[in-house]
Structure formats: structure tokens, C-alpha cells
Amino acid sequence: MKSMWQRAGMMGAALATSQTALAEYAYNLPEPASQVARDVFQLHNLILLVCLGIFVVVFGAMFYSLVKHRKSAGHQAAHFHENTTVEIIWTVIPFIILVGMAYPAAKVVIDMKDTSSPDLTVKITGYQWKWGYDYLNDGVSFYSNLSTPREQINGTAAKGEHYLLEVDEPMVVPVGKRVRLLITANDVIHAWWVPALGAKQDAIPGFIRDSWFKADKIGTYRGQCVELCGKDHGFMPIVVEVVSEEDYAAWVAKKKGAAAVAAADGTKVFELTDLMTRGESVYQGNCAACHQADGMGMAGVFPAIDGSKVATGPIADHIALVMNGVPGTAMAAFAGMLSDADIAAVVTYQRNAWNNKTGDLVQPAQIAAARGGAAAEAAAPAAQ
Amino acid sequence: MSDAAHAHDDHSHGHPSGIMRWLTTTNHKDIGTLYLGFAFIMLFTAGSMALLIRAELFQPGLQITNPDFFNQLTTLHGLIMVFGVIMPAFSGFANWQVPLMLGAPDMAFPRMNNWAFWVLPVAGLMLMGSFLLPGGAVAGGWTMYPPLFIQGGISYDLTILAVHIMGLSSIMGSINIATTILNMRAPGLTLMKMPLFCWTWLITAYLLIATMPVLAGAVTMLLTDRNFGTHFFNAAGGGDPVMFQHIFWFFAHPEVYILILPAFGIVSQVIPTFARKPLFGYASMVYATASIAILSFIVWAHHMFTVGMPVAAQLFFMFSTMLIAVPTGVKVFNWVATMWKGSLTFETPMLFAIAFVCLFTIGGFSGLVLAMAPVDIQVHDTYYVVAHFHYVLVSGALFAIFAGSYYWLPKWTGHMYDETLGKWHFWLSVIGMNIVFFPMHFLGLAGMPRRIPDYALQFTEFNQIATVGAFIFGFSQLIFLVVVLKAIKGGAKATDQVWEGAEGLEWTLPSPAPYHTFETAPVVK
Numbered sequence: 001m002k003s004m005w006q007r008a009g010m011m012g013a014a015l016a017t018s019q020t021a022l023a024e025y026a027y028n029l030p031e032p033a034s035q036v037a038r039d040v041f042q043l044h045n046l047i048l049l050v051c052l053g054i055f056v057v058v059f060g061a062m063f064y065s066l067v068k069h070r071k072s073a074g075h076q077a078a079h080f081h082e083n084t085t086v087e088i089i090w091t092v093i094p095f096i097i098l099v100g101m102a103y104p105a106a107k108v109v110i111d112m113k114d115t116s117s118p119d120l121t122v123k124i125t126g127y128q129w130k131w132g133y134d135y136l137n138d139g140v141s142f143y144s145n146l147s148t149p150r151e152q153i154n155g156t157a158a159k160g161e162h163y164l165l166e167v168d169e170p171m172v173v174p175v176g177k178r179v180r181l182l183i184t185a186n187d188v189i190h191a192w193w194v195p196a197l198g199a200k201q202d203a204i205p206g207f208i209r210d211s212w213f214k215a216d217k218i219g220t221y222r223g224q225c226v227e228l229c230g231k232d233h234g235f236m237p238i239v240v241e242v243v244s245e246e247d248y249a250a251w252v253a254k255k256k257g258a259a260a261v262a263a264a265d266g267t268k269v270f271e272l273t274d275l276m277t278r279g280e281s282v283y284q285g286n287c288a289a290c291h292q293a294d295g296m297g298m299a300g301v302f303p304a305i306d307g308s309k310v311a312t313g314p315i316a317d318h319i320a321l322v323m324n325g326v327p328g329t330a331m332a333a334f335a336g337m338l339s340d341a342d343i344a345a346v347v348t349y350q351r352n353a354w355n356n357k358t359g360d361l362v363q364p365a366q367i368a369a370a371r372g373g374a375a376a377e378a379a380a381p382a383a384q
Numbered sequence: 385m386s387d388a389a390h391a392h393d394d395h396s397h398g399h400p401s402g403i404m405r406w407l408t409t410t411n412h413k414d415i416g417t418l419y420l421g422f423a424f425i426m427l428f429t430a431g432s433m434a435l436l437i438r439a440e441l442f443q444p445g446l447q448i449t450n451p452d453f454f455n456q457l458t459t460l461h462g463l464i465m466v467f468g469v470i471m472p473a474f475s476g477f478a479n480w481q482v483p484l485m486l487g488a489p490d491m492a493f494p495r496m497n498n499w500a501f502w503v504l505p506v507a508g509l510m511l512m513g514s515f516l517l518p519g520g521a522v523a524g525g526w527t528m529y530p531p532l533f534i535q536g537g538i539s540y541d542l543t544i545l546a547v548h549i550m551g552l553s554s555i556m557g558s559i560n561i562a563t564t565i566l567n568m569r570a571p572g573l574t575l576m577k578m579p580l581f582c583w584t585w586l587i588t589a590y591l592l593i594a595t596m597p598v599l600a601g602a603v604t605m606l607l608t609d610r611n612f613g614t615h616f617f618n619a620a621g622g623g624d625p626v627m628f629q630h631i632f633w634f635f636a637h638p639e640v641y642i643l644i645l646p647a648f649g650i651v652s653q654v655i656p657t658f659a660r661k662p663l664f665g666y667a668s669m670v671y672a673t674a675s676i677a678i679l680s681f682i683v684w685a686h687h688m689f690t691v692g693m694p695v696a697a698q699l700f701f702m703f704s705t706m707l708i709a710v711p712t713g714v715k716v717f718n719w720v721a722t723m724w725k726g727s728l729t730f731e732t733p734m735l736f737a738i739a740f741v742c743l744f745t746i747g748g749f750s751g752l753v754l755a756m757a758p759v760d761i762q763v764h765d766t767y768y769v770v771a772h773f774h775y776v777l778v779s780g781a782l783f784a785i786f787a788g789s790y791y792w793l794p795k796w797t798g799h800m801y802d803e804t805l806g807k808w809h810f811w812l813s814v815i816g817m818n819i820v821f822f823p824m825h826f827l828g829l830a831g832m833p834r835r836i837p838d839y840a841l842q843f844t845e846f847n848q849i850a851t852v853g854a855f856i857f858g859f860s861q862l863i864f865l866v867v868v869l870k871a872i873k874g875g876a877k878a879t880d881q882v883w884e885g886a887e888g889l890e891w892t893l894p895s896p897a898p899y900h901t902f903e904t905a906p907v908v909k
Binding site for chain 2: 201
């Protein structure tokens with residue numbers, strides 16, 4: 001019996017993929033790339049077949065009646081209006097079918113929930129509007145932003161093959177390993193989903209929930225945020241690169257090297273032009289979604305930075321706002337998301353871009369000082 | 385039951401006329417008409433929003449909206465269709481039909497009836513007016529999940545207030561309907577002889593009275609979180625954002641049945657009439673309706689399978705949800721058995737009722753698919769869910785409203801509607817509706833999230849098909865408008881009986897039903 005369902009599932013998958021190749025019509029769940037996704041795929045096929053069977057029987061009877069029992073065909077109405085035996089039968093039979101369906105479904109639920117003995121644990125954090133990944137075993141951390149250019153979205157450039165499903169920094173995992181996901185959020189509720197891996201979990205601010213997957217095959221798997229999280233909900237995709245174990249080790253080494261270089265920036269003193277260049281790229285990645293590339297914001301929703309009191313007023317207040325955010329609004333606290341150098345760069349950029357020609361220069365040491373604490377205070381004079 | 389007493393049209397014992405007649409009316413027929421008219425206007429308002437949404441989604445990229453305005457459209461489309469169209473339309477049917485079916489002179493609380501209606505346009509204006517406020521209308525989804533809902537501007541507070549007002553209206557309406565049904569039935573009309581429409585509304589009224597205060601509590605907590613520094617839903621202050629979802633769905637799952645039980649009632653009146661055969665399994669219909677209502681209180685967390693519940697909770701909500709298929713199945717079987725060996729004719733109300741049985745069942749099947757927690761987790765918050773709830777709300781609730789409107793229009797206006805136009809309306813609606821919503825199943829399975837203004841290229845074809853269907857469906861509703869206006873203005877005179885196979889007290893009255901009816905109660909044997 002099970003092999004029959006498995007075969008039906010495979011056929012469905014084959015059909016779905018061949019259709020995708022022909023045109024972009026996909027009629028079923030994507031081709032599964034993990035055991036859980038495969039179980040779900042087969043469960044869905046099973047339920048669909050049961051529903052189809054019931055539909056044919058019930059509506060076969062109804063359409064037979066619509067044709068045969070028409071007044072225009074001279075049919076006289078019968079007068080029966082109850083039949084206890086029939087009514088009991090059609091209450092009991094659906095119940096038995098349901099029990100038959102509940103059993104395999106329960107098995108998959110229990111399997112999906114079993115996040116024990118992982119080979120690798122990754123903490124995933126949803127932000128408005130990007131994902132953050134922290135590899136707890138390997139000490140790698142990064143953010144993953146949509147990399148589709150604005151011009152493609154606005155229709156001024158041709159759309160690429162992976163339009164809206166591409167990121168600057170994909171999540172990378174080794175093939176055939178149990179990956180446990182610890183999922184949370186920083187601001188509002190998001191949901192992390194990669195269909196082919198069969199893992200979906202809401203990301204809830206203040207709480208950590210877990211999920212897991214074990215990818216069968218090397219490849220790139222794409223998904224999207226699936227919980228409405230504000231303006232750019234449709235623009236925070238997820239890309240998971242499943243690679244061989246050697247490639248994974250090489251990737252971890254590379255990420256660690258890059259992190260060491262970035263850490264050194266925190267103690268440097270920068271020129272204005274360097275800060276402006278770096279600040280612009282930080283601004284585009286973190287601020288422009290709301291405050292817009294031209295710094296004008298969106299009237300009534302997101303304040304303008306160009307000409308604002310914050311960006312032209314006291315530097316300390318400006319730094320504090322960027323670091324701590326504004327509770328109860330979409331303005332996030334960037335202290336935990338950006339490095340000292342990045343915050344220094346973006347504040348400098350905001351104070352000098354557009355019409356805000358204050359000429360102010362903010363150095364990473366000032367950010368470290370603003371973070372407070374003995375260590376930061378000790379570091380600040382040393383930098384000067 | 386002669387109605388000679390009603391022959392003189394006596395609504396002028398010093399009653400105001402013109403706009404004041406409608407503002408001050410306590411007559412159940414006037415108030416029923418007001419509800420139906422309000423629902424009609426709101427249907428076109430929220431329908432236009434749906435067409436804007438579909439136009440944006442015709443191709444990938446952002447063309448006619450920006451993401452923030454798109455979210456405002458989806459949010460308001462949902463809120464208005466639920467609270468401004470389906471619920472008021474059913475209240476309109478209840479106001480017109482419950483007293484006529486029970487042989488009662490009016491509703492139990494006529495003045496409260498007036499008040500229950502007239503607060504609704506205020507709430508509607510508040511929702512629509514919020515488009516003009518700084519920051520635009522509410523954009524956090526009709527489900528109002530915090531913390532996103534905490535972030536918004538003044539229109540979010542206005543929406544909370546509007547939801548409060550609509551809840552108040554529903555509670556007043558339900559108390560009125562339940563009291564009328566329990567106390568004002570004609571002598572001899574026992575509960576188990578009552579038309580099924582009254583039964584479904586009685587049960588709906590109890591669902592409303594039980595759950596509307598829960599919604600009011602949830603949105604009040606949102607209001608204080610937003611404005612008065614409480615932290616019910618803020619983890620940083622010891623609250624829990626998921627708690628809102630539990631409270632909200634404890635309201636909103638029974639709400640799903642509030643939106644469909646009166647539809648079951650209408651269809652259960654229409655099918656026997658055109659099958660010329662009594663409803664099959666009347667008693668089991670009543671028990672099935674009651675079971676669905678009771679079960680609706682213990683399944684709410686199936687909307688939340690992806691929040692990360694313990695295994696035991698997930699299994700409990702999966703099993704209890706699947707159980708709902710049993711009483712729902714009983715209803716479908718009963719409708720089919722009512723048609724079986726009848727003497728069927730296919731006037732417009734019957735066509736809509738048959739489409740209801742067939743297409744609502746497709747929505748039921750996708751509901752069964754969604755009840756399986758593992759499959760739900762895969763397709764939760766995708767277009768599969770959008771397809772599912774539009775099958776039960778458009779080809780379910782809305783088609784039943786169409787069926788009921790065509791069925792009772794001759795009794796309300798005294799004129800037969802234009803059958804040819806009615807059939808055009810039916811066929812264009814049923815074809816258009818399937819072209820919009822059937823491809824959405826495929827989109828959801830393929831992985832397209834809901835509530836996104838722009839999508840990846842592999843979703844293009846089905847979105848284009850859906851948009852074409854949406855415009856066919858949307859514009860064919862103008863035919864319905866024409867049919868209703870024509871029937872109000874004139875047309876062939878309707879007989880008292882109207883339909884050959886119709887049974888019940890309302891068909892003993894003249895057409896149109898006089899302003900005051902059943903001043904002396906009829907006796908039912």
C-alpha cells in the first residue's frame with residue numbers, strides 16, 4: 001500500500017517538474033528535497049485522491065439526479081424525506097475515512113516536531129525586511145537581503161531568472177545533515193519557509209521556536225517570508241544553498257576570515273569619503289526601504305531624513321536614535337544589527353548626504369562609547 | 385390565513401417620509417432593506433478593491449500600487465467583505481424573512497433593530513475614510529496581528545473603533561433575532577417545525593453573542609498596547625504576540641460559521657422548493673448545524689499550526705478540525721438526497737443553490753486538506769488558503785445570498801425579476817469565480833505567499849488567468865444590480881405563491897408583502 005502511494009507521489013512530482021520545464025505551470029507541491037517534504041507530498045496526494053473519489057460519487061449522484069429527475073423530463077416528485085439507515089451510514093463512513101487519514105497525518109506531525117540530535121544548529125532571525133543567520137556551532141553570522149535590483153521591480157530593467165527569489169548572502173548548509181533551526185524575530189512576526197525542504201515556522205519576536213530539515217541533494221532551494229510583516233513582506237526571500245561537506249567547511253573558513261577583517265574596522269579612524277561610500281551602501285541595505293534612497297521617506301508613514309532635525313541636530317541624539325530605534329514603530333534598534341563601523345558610516349552618510357551638509361564626521365569609537373559599559377569607555381580614549 | 389387586513393397599505397399613521405422614514409424606521413422590512421442595500425454598496429466597494437489587487441497582480445513587478453497601498457487594499461477588502469457585506473446581508477435576510485417565516489408581526493425589539501443597523505454605516509465610513517488619513521488606511525491584514533498592528537498610525541485606532549461598532553451592531557442584531565425566534569413563533573409552530581433558515585440563524589445568533597465580545601476584548605488590548613503603554617502582546621514587557629492569535633481565532637473560527645450557517649439555511653429553503661419535495665433529513669440538518677457550531681469553539685488553533693505548538697496541541701486541533709467534516713458532509717448528502725427523485729426545475733435561485741452545494745464542497749475538500757497539520761504547514765499563508773476561503777465565502781456565502789435574493793425578490797418587490805438576465809448573471813458568475821480562484825490552488829502549492837504585491841516569474845501564468853477571471857466575475861455583478869433595480873421598478877406581477885413548490889408562511893402573504901404583516905398570528909397545524 002505504502003509503495004503505491006509513494007509511486008503516485010513520484011509520478012505527481014515527475015509530472016509537476018516536467019510541466020515546469022514546458023511552461024511555468026506547476027500543479028502540485030514542488031519536488032521534495034527532504035524526507036519531511038516527501039512525506040507531506042505523499043500525504044497531500046493521498047488526501048487529494050480520497051477527496052476526488054468522494055467528489056465523483058456524491059456529485060455523480062447529484063448530476064444524475066439533475067438530468068433524470070427534471071420536471072421538463074416529466075419526472076414526478078417522490079415524497080420521502082428521511083431514512084434513518086441511510087443517514088447513519090453516511091455519518092459513519094466519512095468518520096471511518098477520516099480516521100484512516102488521521103493516522104498517517106499524525107505520524108508526520110510527530111516526525112516534523114522531533115528536532116532532537118541535530119548535526120548543526122542555525123539561529124534565524126526575521127527583521128523588517130531581511131533575515132539574519134547565526135551558525136551556533138561554527139560562529140558564523142550574517143544578514144541576508146533581497147538582491148534583485150530596484151529597476152527590475154519598477155519595470156525599468158528586464159527581470160532576471162530568480163526575480164525576487166535571490167539574496168546577497170544565502171544560507172549555506174551541508175548535504176545530508178540534520179539542521180536544527182532556532183527561529184525568532186526582532187520586530188514583528190515573520191515566517192521562514194523553504195517549500196522543497198518542508199520546513200516552515202513563524203518567527204515570533206521574544207520567543208524562539210524550532211524546526212528542522214535534512215536536505216537530500218546538493219542544490220539551491222528558494223523560499224519567501226510567509227507572514228505579513230509590513231510594507232516589504234513580499235521582498236524578503238530565503239535562499240538555502242545545500243553543498244558538500246568540504247564546500248561547507250571552506251565556506252565557514254571564508255566567512256570567518258571576512259568577519260575578522262570587519263572586526264578590525266571597529267578600531268580604525270576613517271576619512272570622510274570612506275565613511276560616505278561605506279555609509280551609502282549600509283543606508284541602501286538597511287534604511288532605504290522606508291526612508292527611500294533620496295532620504296525623503298514616505299509622507300505620514302516613514303519620516304524624511306533629508307533636512308530632518310535628527311540628522312542635522314546633536315550627533316549624540318542621532319546616534320542614539322539609530323542604535324535604539326523607536327519602540328512601537330517600524331524603526332528598529334540597529335545597535336545589535338550593525339557593527340560600530342557600519343553605524344558610524346551610516347550616521348555620517350545621513351548627516352552629509354542630500355541637503356544635510358553638516359560636515360560632521362562620526363568614527364567607530366564614538367559608537368563604541370555610545371554602547372556604554374566599561375570596556376567601551378576604556379576603548380574610546382584609546383582610539384582618540 | 386386571509387390577509388384582507390393587510391390589503392390597505394398602512395404605513396402612514398403620521399410616520400415620516402423620505403429620508404426620515406429610513407432613519408427612524410422600526411419596521412423589520414424597512415430595516416431588512418437597509419441592511420441589504422448597505423451590503424450591496426459595500427460589495428461593490430470591497431469588490432473594486434479586489435479588482436485593483438488583481439490588476440496589480442496581473443504581471444510581476446509593481447505597476448499600479450506601491451507595497452504599502454497594496455497592503456491597505458488587501459486589509460480593507462477582507463474587513464469590509466466580512467463585516468460590511470456578508471454579515472449585514474445575512475442580517476438583512478433575517479430581518480425580512482424571520483418574522484414572515486414565523487408568522488410574527490415584527491422583530492422582538494424594533495427600536496434596537498433601528499440602532500443595530502444605523503451604527504453600521506458609521507463604522508463603514510470610518511473604515512473607508514481612513515484612506516484619507518496621513519499614512520493611509522490600515523495595512524496590517526484583516527487578522528490584525530500584533531506587533532505589526534502596533535506599528536501603524538491613526539487609522540489603526542480608527543479601525544479598532546470601527547470593529548467595536550460593528551461588533552456592537554452584530555450583538556444587538558443577534559439578541560433581537562434569537563429573542564424573536566424563541567418567543568414570537570405563531571401558535572403551533574414548534575421549534576422542530578420551524579423553517580431551517582430560522583434554525584441556522586438562531587444558532588448563528590448564539591455564536592455571535594458568544595464570540596463578538598471576545599473580538600472586542602482582543603482589539604481593546606491592541607488599543608491599550610498602542611496607546612496606553614500596556615504590554616499584552618509585547619514580549620519585551622512580559623506579553624505574548626501569539627496570545628493575540630489565540631484570542632482572535634477563538635472569535636474568528638466561529639465567525640467562519642457565522643458567515644456560512646445562514647447560507648446553509650437559505651439553500652435549505654431554495655432546494656426543496658425547486659425539487660418540489662420536502663427537505664431530506666430535517667432533524668439531522670438541525671443537529672448537524674448545532675454540532676458544527678459547538679465544534680467551531682474547539683478548532684481555532686488550526687489557523688496557527690505554524691506558530692510552533694506542542695505535538696499534543698497540534699494533534700488535538702488536527703483531529704477536532706477533521707471531525708467537522710462529518711456534520712458538514714451530512715448536510716451535503718441531505719441536499720443531494722432532497723434533489724434525488726424530485727421534480728427539478730432550474731430557475732436562477734436553484735442554479736445558485738446547486739452551484740453552492742458543488743463549489744462549497746470543493747472549499748470543504750480544500751478545508752480537509754488544510755486540516756492535515758503537515759500539509760497545512762506546507763501551504764499555510766499561501767494562495768492555497770486564499771483559494772480555500774474564497775471557495776467557501778464567494779461560491780459559498782455570496783452565492784447563497786444571490787440564491788436568496790432571487791428567491792425572495794418577488795415577495796419583497798411584488799415583481800418577478802428578469803429570468804434571462806438572472807441566468808446570465810449566474811453563468812458569468814460561476815464561470816468567472818472558478819477562473820479566479822481555481823488556479824490559486826496551484827499557485828499556493830507551488831509556493832506563492834499570500835499578501836504580496838509582487839511575485840516571482842514562475843507564478844505569472846496562473847496570476848494572469850486569475851486576473852482575467854476576476855474582471856469577468858466583478859463586472860458580471862453589474863447584471864445583478866440591474867436585475868434588482870428592474871424588479872424594484874416594475875416587471876411581471878408576482879403571484880402570492882411565487883414558486884410552485886414553495887412552502888411556508890411567507891408565501892401565504894400577498895406579493896409584495898404589505899408593510900405590516902401577521903398582526904394577528906396565523907395558526908400552524
